[in-house]
Amino acid sequence: MQCTLTDDLTAVLKPNEDLRLHRLIKLLTETGRPESIYTYMRPGTKARQLLEMIGNRNLALTHEAFDELPTSTAAEHLRALLIHHRTMPERGNENLARFEQWITARVASLPTDGTSHIVELFARWRHLKRIRDKAADPETNHSTAISAAKQEITEAGKLLLWLKETHDIGAEKLQQKHIDDYLSSGPSTRKHIRNFVRWLNSQPNSRTHGLDTPFRKAQANPMITDMQRTELVRNCLEHQQVAQSTRLAGLILLLWAHPLNKIVLLRREHLITAPDGMRIKLGATPAAVPTALTELFWQQLQNPENSNTTNAGTDWLFPGTRAGQHLHPDTLAGRLKVLGIDPQRARNATLRSLTQEVDGRTLMDLLGYSPGIIAQHASRAAAPMADYIDLKRSAPQIAENP
Structure with missing residues (x-):
């Protein structure tokens, strides 16, 4: 052949x-x-x-x-x-390059009555600059940040189009009553205008001051029970018909609460082998991999999916179907459904359990979470450890459900 x-x-x-x-x-x-x-x-x-x-x-x-x-x-x-395969030269961060092209196309689709100009400024100075600054950070999932930026830019354009169509005004005449009307008369995706409105307030010579949008706080903290979490771990170990990469990613989520957008960024070097066992580096301090699981980790190291096709020679622990790139978090989320795993519920349950068993500063080192996230989940879990109180005092207030 x-x-x-x-x-x-x-x-x-x-x-x-x-x-x-x-x-x-x-x-x-x-x-x-x-x-x-x-x-x-x-x-x-x-x-x-x-x-x-x-x-x-x-x-x-x-x-x-x-x-x-x-x-x-x-x-x-x-x-x-x-x-x-080095047949074409690299041009830096490919996701960033495509994002710039997306901005150009998005701006070109908007009216030239001032709408496109404002949206372009917002896109380039609020989002593109920030993402460029983080482009060199290997721990940042740029696809996730870019997806969120696209949504905010798109919603900013929709707000300005609505203003023009409904009130025949531009952004310079935006008032709080317009924002309240807009948010109350449309879908929940309109909440993503918040950063755009605050950006308008900060612009030099802006006529809009003090405008804001109410922050939508999560009304619930969805999670599974400890028994359900144990059953899902068993699924990951026993369902041999499911791809090994999916089962392994499920275990990393269920045991260490590592979010999907960071799981897909793991490289082969994040698995550390030593005479006393295997460790996985999720935070500053590598976490021990239970002996019963090391075989599955070894199998993924030796034969990751997609490495026998066009994505050969990659360092990603979870290679994607596109050469040189890792698996997309949304793709992984879809695959985990086969095992019955809801990523948000599983992550919340794992963090609840871990904060009850391990002190906060150790968790920060092992998992790579910020003090605020650990303190918040510890509070929900009613963790009795005094260290969590110190973390909570030093952590910034978090307005949305992590």
């Missing part, structure tokens, strides 16, 4: 003297699952069309050329593949 695949790729890509294409063919044919490449490049697919464009020299191996293509999963998958 490998020889046939080599011939087919050569016919499509027409490498001739282009060493980059020869390298790409070699990498694709050496994959552990050549049948997946056949499926990927079968005639009629978008991926096949892109490969043919490269072969006909209608698509250059540059980011500028790929940026000009219509947005598609196939194009981004191919771009990631080319970058991961």
